[in-house]
Structures are given as C-alpha cells and as structure tokens.
Amino acid sequence: MPVENPRILTKNYGTPQSWTIDAYERSGGYSALRKALTMEPAKLVEEVKAANLRGRGGAGFPAGMKWGFLKPVPGKPNYIAVNADEGEPGTIKDRTLMELDPHRCVEGFIIAALALDVHSVYCYIRGELVLAIRRMEEAVREARRKGYLGDKVLGKDFKLDIVIHAGAGAYICGEETSLLNSLEGLRGEPRLKPPFPAVVGAFGAPTIVNNLETLATVPTIIEMGGDNFSKLSRLHDMKDGGVRLYGVSGHVNRPGVYEAPVGITLRELIEDLGGGVRKGRKLKAVIPGGSSTPVLREQDLVNAPDPKHPLHRWHGKSHLDVPMGVDTMRGLGTMLGTCCAIVMDDTTSMVRAAENLMLFYAHESCGQCTPCREGCAWMARLCTKFANGTATRQDLDTLLDVANNIMGNTICALGDGAAMPMLGILKLFRHEFEAAIGHEQPSWGGVNA
Amino acid sequence: MAFELTPDRKAILDELLPRYPTKQALTIPLLHICQEQNGHINEDVIAYVAKTLGISTADVQGVVTFYTLFMQKKVGRNVIWVCRTLSCELAGAREITHCLEKKLGVHCGETTKDGEFTLLKAECLAACAGGPMIQLNDRYYENLTPEKLDEILDEARKRRDDKVKGAFSPVGILANPGSK
Ligand SMILES: Cc1cc2nc3c(=O)[nH]c(=O)nc-3n(C[C@H](O)[C@H](O)[C@H](O)COP(=O)(O)O)c2cc1C
Ligand code: FES
Numbered sequence: 001m002p003v004e005n006p007r008i009l010t011k012n013y014g015t016p017q018s019w020t021i022d023a024y025e026r027s028g029g030y031s032a033l034r035k036a037l038t039m040e041p042a043k044l045v046e047e048v049k050a051a052n053l054r055g056r057g058g059a060g061f062p063a064g065m066k067w068g069f070l071k072p073v074p075g076k077p078n079y080i081a082v083n084a085d086e087g088e089p090g091t092i093k094d095r096t097l098m099e100l101d102p103h104r105c106v107e108g109f110i111i112a113a114l115a116l117d118v119h120s121v122y123c124y125i126r127g128e129l130v131l132a133i134r135r136m137e138e139a140v141r142e143a144r145r146k147g148y149l150g151d152k153v154l155g156k157d158f159k160l161d162i163v164i165h166a167g168a169g170a171y172i173c174g175e176e177t178s179l180l181n182s183l184e185g186l187r188g189e190p191r192l193k194p195p196f197p198a199v200v201g202a203f204g205a206p207t208i209v210n211n212l213e214t215l216a217t218v219p220t221i222i223e224m225g226g227d228n229f230s231k232l233s234r235l236h237d238m239k240d241g242g243v244r245l246y247g248v249s250g251h252v253n254r255p256g257v258y259e260a261p262v263g264i265t266l267r268e269l270i271e272d273l274g275g276g277v278r279k280g281r282k283l284k285a286v287i288p289g290g291s292s293t294p295v296l297r298e299q300d301l302v303n304a305p306d307p308k309h310p311l312h313r314w315h316g317k318s319h320l321d322v323p324m325g326v327d328t329m330r331g332l333g334t335m336l337g338t339c340c341a342i343v344m345d346d347t348t349s350m351v352r353a354a355e356n357l358m359l360f361y362a363h364e365s366c367g368q369c370t371p372c373r374e375g376c377a378w379m380a381r382l383c384t385k386f387a388n389g390t391a392t393r394q395d396l397d398t399l400l401d402v403a404n405n406i407m408g409n410t411i412c413a414l415g416d417g418a419a420m421p422m423l424g425i426l427k428l429f430r431h432e433f434e435a436a437i438g439h440e441q442p443s444w445g446g447v448n449a
Numbered sequence: 450m451a452f453e454l455t456p457d458r459k460a461i462l463d464e465l466l467p468r469y470p471t472k473q474a475l476t477i478p479l480l481h482i483c484q485e486q487n488g489h490i491n492e493d494v495i496a497y498v499a500k501t502l503g504i505s506t507a508d509v510q511g512v513v514t515f516y517t518l519f520m521q522k523k524v525g526r527n528v529i530w531v532c533r534t535l536s537c538e539l540a541g542a543r544e545i546t547h548c549l550e551k552k553l554g555v556h557c558g559e560t561t562k563d564g565e566f567t568l569l570k571a572e573c574l575a576a577c578a579g580g581p582m583i584q585l586n587d588r589y590y591e592n593l594t595p596e597k598l599d600e601i602l603d604e605a606r607k608r609r610d611d612k613v614k615g616a617f618s619p620v621g622i623l624a625n626p627g628s629k
Contacts (some may be wrong), residue, residue, distance in 0.1 A: 077470075089534045089573035120468070127481070127518045128530075128574055130587040133619045141623070163468050166619035168477050168516035171572060184466075185476030185502075187515040190528040203470045247578065255578035267486030291535060342536050342577070356535045360572055366515075405497075447581065447594055 003260055003268040006232070008220055008243050009213075010259040012101045021142040024103035032219035033246045034162060036111045038157055039222075044115035050226030052233070052241030054262075056093075057083055057174075057211030058290065058337050062239070067208060069198040070116055076205040078116055081183060081197070082109060082123040084132070085167060085174035085210040088290035089360060091338040093245035094212040096257045098125065098132035100215070102139035102179060106162060107221060108215035110148060111222055113160050118209055121162045123212070125181050127169055137164045171364035175412045178366065189368045190412035220228030233327040234263030235273040238310075240354030246324075247340030248274035251281070251324055251348070263323035266296065270320075270343055281345040285428070286320070288409060289337025291357050294424025296320065304331075334424065347449065348421065349441045350429040355383035361418035372415030375406040379422055386433055389440035396433055400426060452493035458482050461621035462501075464511040472502045476512050478620040480519055485618030511600030520616055525560045525567035527605045530584040533570050536577030541593075545581040546570075548595045553604060565606060567615060587617040 012018040012027055024030070036044055049064030072078055082105075086094045096107055109121045111210045125133050140162045143149045151159050165183060167173050173182045177191035180202050203206020222230045223243075230241030240262050246269055249255045254273030260273065268284055270276065277283050286294040296319045304311040311331040313324045322328050329336040343413035344353060358380035382399045399422070406419040426433065461482055465475060479501065483583065484493045492515050496541050505547040513519045532545050550556055560567040576582045581590025583601075590601055 053505075086575045089571065090536055090577050092575050092577050095575045126575065127516075127619045130570075130617065130619050130622065131589075134622050137623055138455065161468055163465075166478065166481060168481065169518035170516050182477065183474060185473035185512065186502075189513050191576075203474075214501075249577035249580065250539045253534075255580075257578065259519060269522060286619070340577070342539070344539065348539065353539075356533075356538050360534055365570060421543065442537075447544050 001182050003264050003272040005273070006243055006259055006261065008259065009097070009104070009217060009245060010106070011100075013096070018100050019102050019139065021103055021146060023102070030107055032223040033107050033110055033148065034154065036114055037154060041115045041117060044111065044222065046113070047221055050230060051221040052226075052230040052236065052239045053214065053217060053221065054240050054326050055211055055243060056213035056217070056338070058088065058292075059336075060240075060336055063210060063214050066198065066210070067112075067116060069196065070208055071199045071206050071269055072117070073206060077120065079120045079205055079207040080109065080112055080116060080118045080121045080215075081176075081179060081202055081207055081209045082121060082215060083174060083176065083179055083209055084123055084125040084129075085171075085179060086126055086129070086212075087174045087364075088292060088338050088340075089357070090249055090287060090342040091291045091340045092247045092249065093257050093338065093340060095129055095132050096245070097213060097216050097287035098129070098136050102135045103143065104219060105136065105212060105216045106143050106148070108138050109162055109220040110143075110153065110160060111218050112208070112210070112215050114153075114158065118208075119159050119161065121160070122165050122183055122202065123162060124165045124167060124173070133164060133166055140164060140184045145435050151203070153312045170366075171360075172366045172412075172414060176416060178412065179209065180207065187366075189366050190414075192411055201428065217242065217244075233261050234323055235328070238325055238327055240325040240327065244339060246273065247338070248343060249340070250343040251345040252276065252343045253278050263325050263328075263441035265321050265323055266341065267318075267320040267339055269324070274341075274343065277343065279345075279346050281347065283343065284346045284348050285341040285344045285350065285353075287344075287421070288324065288334055289339050289341065291342070291360065292335070292413075292421060293336040293337040294420050295428060296332065297428055300428075302332070312432065313384075335420075347391045347443060347444075349387075349430045350425055351383065351386045351436045351441050352444055354367070354425045355380065355387045358418065359422055360382045362415065364418055365414060365418075369410040371406045371409040372418070375402050375415065376418050378402050379418065386436045387441045389436065389438060391433075391437055392433075393437060396430075396437075397435075450493065451495040452483070452487060454483065454497075455486060458486055458621070465620075473504050473508070475502055476504070476509060477516070479480065480509070480513065481618040481620040484519060484616045485518060485614060488614070489523050493522075523560075524615045525564050526615055527586055528567045530569050530571035530574070531557070532572070532574050532576070532582050533539050534573035534577075534586075536573070540580035542581040543594070545583070545593050545598065548598055549583075552598065568600075575627060577582035577593050586615055587619070607624060
C-alpha cells in the first residue's frame with residue numbers, strides 16, 4: 001500500500017501565486033486566527049498540548065510543554081523567536097513553507113503570540129535564503145495592511161509586530177541560544193543553559209524559541225482541534241502527533257519535500273515518496289534526519305524481545321521498517337532530527353561521506369569550546385587521511401578517541417552533532433576505514449556517477 | 450573617507466530601529482545594508498556602524514569576522530557560492546566545482562582578474578533536493594550540469610544592471626527591487 005500523502009501543511013503549494021494573501025484567504029487562510037481570537041490563551045496552549053506537536057527543529061521537544069515553561073516576569077515583555085535558520089545539512093523543508101506559504105507561517109506566529117502574550121515576534125531567517133526572506137517580508141506587510149498585525153489584531157485589543165530578521169551565514173545560529181545572541185547583534189556563540197530561553201531569552205526577557213514548521217503547524221491544530229490533529233499520526237499513542245514535512249535527498253529518483261503522517265517508515269520515505277534508490281541500485285546507508293543523526297542500514301534488525309521495550313512491536317524488523325518518530329528513532333540509537341533523510345547507494349564511499357560531513361562541522365564550529373573546535377577539525381583531518389590513503393591503524397583509534405572525547409563536553413550540541421554521526425559511521429562501516437588504510441578512496445562526485 | 454548610508458538605505462534602518470528593544474540588535478541588519486552599498490565591509494563601514502548604533506568598533510569587528518556573508522575584501526560583480534556539502538556532493542558537486550574553476554580560471558576563494566566573478570565554497574544551502582546547486586548573487590540555481598553552467602555564466606556576464614550584486618543585502622529587499 002503506498003504511503004498516504006495528505007495535503008494539509010502543503011495544501012497551497014500548488015496554487016498559483018500561493019504566497020499572496022489573496023490566495024491564502026481564498027483557501028480559508030486566517031480563519032484559524034479568527035477562531036483563536038475567540039479562545040482563551042490557556043485553551044490555545046491546551047490544544048497544542050493535545051496535538052502532541054513535537055518540535056520540528058531537531059530535538060523533538062513537545063511544543064505545548066515548552067509553551068508551558070514560559071515564565072513571564074513583571075515589567076518585561078515575552079518574546080517569540082522563530083528559528084528559520086535551516087542549516088542542518090540535508091534539511092530543506094522550512095524554506096518551502098516560507099517560499100510557498102508564508103501566510104501560513106505568519107498566521108501560526110500570530111496564534112502563538114496570542115497564546116503566549118507576546119507582542120513582538122522575531123523570525124530569524126538564514127541570510128542566504130533571499131526568496132524566503134522576501135516572501136516572508138511581503139507577507140508581514142500584507143498582513144499588516146489587512147489588520148492581522150498592528151496595534152489591534154483584527155480589532156481586538158492586542159498589539160503585535162512580526163520582524164523578519166536575516167542572519168548572515170553561520171550554521172551555529174540555528175542553535176537556539178546562539179540564535180538569540182545573533183539576534184541581539186552579537187557573535188553567534190551559544191549560551192550556557194540554564195537559564196533556558198523560556199526564563200531568560202532574547203534581550204534578557206522570557207522567550208519561546210520554536211522552529212518555523214512547528215509554528216506553521218499551529219493554524220491547522222486550532223482549526224481541527226489538537227486531538228484530531230494528533231490522530232493523523234501513526235504514532236499518536238506514543239505522543240508524537242499529526243502530519244509533518246519530510247525531505248529526501250541524495251541517491252533517490254525523486255528528491256524533494258513531501259508531507260506525510262508522523263511515523264511513516266524510512267522505506268516508505270525512500271521508496272514511495274523518494275521514488276526509490278536511483279538507477280535501481282542498492283541502498284547502502286541512510287541518514288534519517290539531517291547530518292547530525294547517525295546512519296542506519298537496511299540489514300540491521302530491531303532487537304527488542306522484551307515486551308516492555310518501546311520498540312518491541314517492531315522486534316525482528318529492519319531498521320528501515322520502523323516508523324519515524326522522535327522516540328522510535330532514539331530507540332534505534334539515532335535521532336529523528338529534522339526528518340530530512342540523505343540516501344546513499346552502494347557506490348558511496350563512507351570514508352568520503354564522513355570526510356565531507358566532518359569538514360562541515362570543522363568549518364561551522366563556533367570555536368568557543370575546545371573539544372568541539374579542536375575535535376571537529378581533528379576528525380576532519382583524520383577522515384581526509386583515510387580518504388587519500390595515508391591513514392594508519394593508529395589513526396582509526398585516534399578518530400574514535402577524539403569523537404568520544406567531544407561527546408558531552410561542550411556548551412551546545414554542535415559537538416555531539418558531529419561526534420555522533422562519526423561514531424555511527426565507524427560502528428557500521430569500520431571495515432571501510434580499515435580497507436582504506438594504504439588505499440586512496442575512489443574519487444566521486446560526478447553528475448552522472 | 451568616512452562612510453555614510455544613502456538616504457534611501459538610511460530609511461530602511463530608520464524603519465527597523467523602533468522595532469527592536471536595543472540598538473545593538475541592528476548590527477547584522479545594518480552591516481547587510483552597508484555591504485550592499487559599499488560592496489564589502491571595511492574599517493570605514495565598521496566605524497559607521499559602531500557610531501550609528503552606539504557600540505564599540507571591536508563589537509562590530511567581532512560580528513563581521515564571525516559570519517560568512519560579510520565580505521572583508523572586495524568581491525567580484527557576481528559572487529558564486531557553490532555548495533560542497535553531502536547531498537550536493539552525492540549528486541555531483543565536485544564535478545560542478547571543478548568545472549567552475551576551469552571555466553573561470555580561478556580557485557575557490559578567488560576573484561577573476563576582470564572582477565566579474567568571485568567563486569566561494571558554501572556549506573549546505575537548504576536546497577539539497579536540487580543538488581548540485583550554486584547561489585549566484587541572491588539567486589539559487591539547482592540541478593546543475595556543466596552545460597547549464599555555461600548559460601548561467603554567460604547570462605551573468607551580459608547582465609548590465611547594477612541592482613543585482615555579489616554583495617547582496619537580504620535586509621530591506623522590498624525597498625530594493627533589484628533582488629528578485
Ligand atoms: C548546532 C545546532 C543547529 C541547529 N539548527 C537548527 C535550525 O537550523 N533550525 C531549527 O529549527 N533548529 C535548529 N536547532 C535546534 C534548536 O536549538 C532548537 O532546539 C529548536 O529551534 C527548537 O524548536 P522546536 O522545539 O520547535 O523544534 C539546532 C541545534 C543545534 C545544536
Ligand atoms: S547539501 Fe547542498 S544544499 Fe544541502
């Protein structure tokens with residue numbers, strides 16, 4: 001049975017001029033906001049809780065619970081900082097929302113602002129995403145002209161401004177506290193937590209940082225009701241609700257962004273949505289949710305004989321046949337991350353793939369913590385040695401050692417995000433690194449390879 | 450010579466200022482606006498930003514050196530960012546990079562002698578499903594082949610308007626209709 005491909009978040013993607021307010025209103029846009037204006041803020045938070053909406057930015061934290069942590073301080077405003085930094089390699093989903101349905105994003109921000117008593121929303125968008133910034137900026141202006149924003153949101157005594165804030169090129173600014181520093185006009189170096197942003201966030205005030213897709217989902221939740229939304233998921237019983245955007249890139253026939261219920265399998269993502277591995281080749285490995293999530297292989301089977309194990313239902317099945325959820329992927333020793341998979345066929349050198357990723361982290365480490373700054377660069381250098389055939393057996397031990405010594409020893413999760421995929425590749429493909437000792441890896445990267 | 454923003458660009462800043470609780474928050478937006486006017490960030494721009502926002506030049510310098518979109522030296526009329534990260538590499542980014550280097554006669558990180566192109570490596574630009582890809586000034590070009598590159602480069606060479614810039618600004622892009 002082919003996987004369901006609902007058109008809820010993406011319902012406007014095919015509409016001509018889908019980014020204009022006219023097109024959005026014609027398809028029923030801003031009716032969720034009208035409904036939200038009749039509801040108590042606490043009720044809005046409740047609906048998001050009932051929706052089992054897990055954050056779409058990577059960590060999968062329950063959005064309703066996060067909203068519950070906001071700690072207003074007398075005399076200080078509350079803020080929302082929208083994370084549209086979309087920098088995790090492989091991740092391509094927030095860009096489509098901003099380019100094709102910016103008003104859905106704006107409507108989501110307004111409802112969230114009502115729920116959290118926020119009067120300024122800062123939407124931090126990667127500086128490179130010029131079209132997305134343009135469409136979002138235009139959407140904010142249109143919404144203001146129509147009275148959805150401004151001194152009185154649709155006539156209600158509620159003032160709201162949305163500021164589109166462009167970043168300037170730095171992966172680390174997707175990390176929430178680094179994003180806040182960057183928003184304040186500082187270098188994008190992460191802050192120590194606690195205090196968490198919900199207590200001390202932007203400009204010293206309580207701030208909710210949410211991924212853009214997380215908030216763009218809110219209008220649907222208010223429209224259909226939290227529980228109904230949650231039940232669209234195949235993992236509703238695991239408190240992982242609704243529908244979400246999936247991405248697939250690399251060696252597949254139809255790379256792209258697709259909407260599907262939470263909890264489809266990697267096999268469905270690759271075969272049904274991605275059109276299968278290109279040229280009928282065999283799958284070698286798949287990175288499930290952005291480059292920081294450890295790779296999975298088809299031949300590895302779930303080992304959960306204990307009926308109490310969260311993955312017991314899938315005992316004996318291939319890792320590719322486990323539903324993609326925040327907790328299921330964690331159970332497999334990887335992460336759901338941004339839900340955007342990178343597919344590699346059997347022609348791929350895992351040594352070169354590792355080198356590519358480690359060069360990314362070496363370049364993007366902000367340099368604040370020694371284990372990450374030195375460790376990422378060291379891992380990259382070692383991977384390069386393996387790729388060009390100059391590595392020794394000792395280098396393999398060193399590589400493992402360096403990766404293990406980054407884990408848990410840094411202020412933010414970038415270091416872990418580099419070490420985890422490195423350790424994951426070494427665990428499943430150690431033989432490729434051993435075989436690379438004294439042998440240069442074949443070159444790759446041709447458009448027709 | 451001291452740097453000053455033109456009045457139309459200053460207007461973008463003036464519209465943004467009251468929307469933030471601090472002036473310092475405008476550091477990145479203002480640097481973008483200045484860079485679009487000046488082509489790159491130099492000491493004069495840094496001094497102007499520091500003075501305008503009431504912060505130290507060291508603060509501004511720290512920001513300029515942290516972010517890849519701020520150019521600390523002059524760049525070409527066109528800037529090409531070629532994505533090198535995994536999804537693009539799996540789809541052929543190395544070949545595209547070599548091709549660009551050959552066609553332009555420069556390595557990544559360099560500017561052609563005629564000042565037409567600066568070629569730079571980029572990390573994942575959130576267009577992985579369209580790899581291999583480049584960003585040329587403020588626009589993305591996806592699913593590239595060596596043949597498509599020829600067309601794109603030709604078109605960029607022929608382009609005569611100066612609204613589109615290698616040093617584009619993502620701030621105030623509605624005020625500046627050049628960026629599509
Ligand atoms: C190095 C690093 C980069 C990140 N990049 C992003 C990003 O580009 N976009 C995003 O939404 N979250 C990113 N995150 C996750 C954020 O820190 C944060 O968890 C998220 O924005 C919270 O939103 P959510 O709860 O709605 O998912 C990143 C985290 C780390 C450690
Ligand atoms: S890997 Fe090139 S755009 Fe993501």
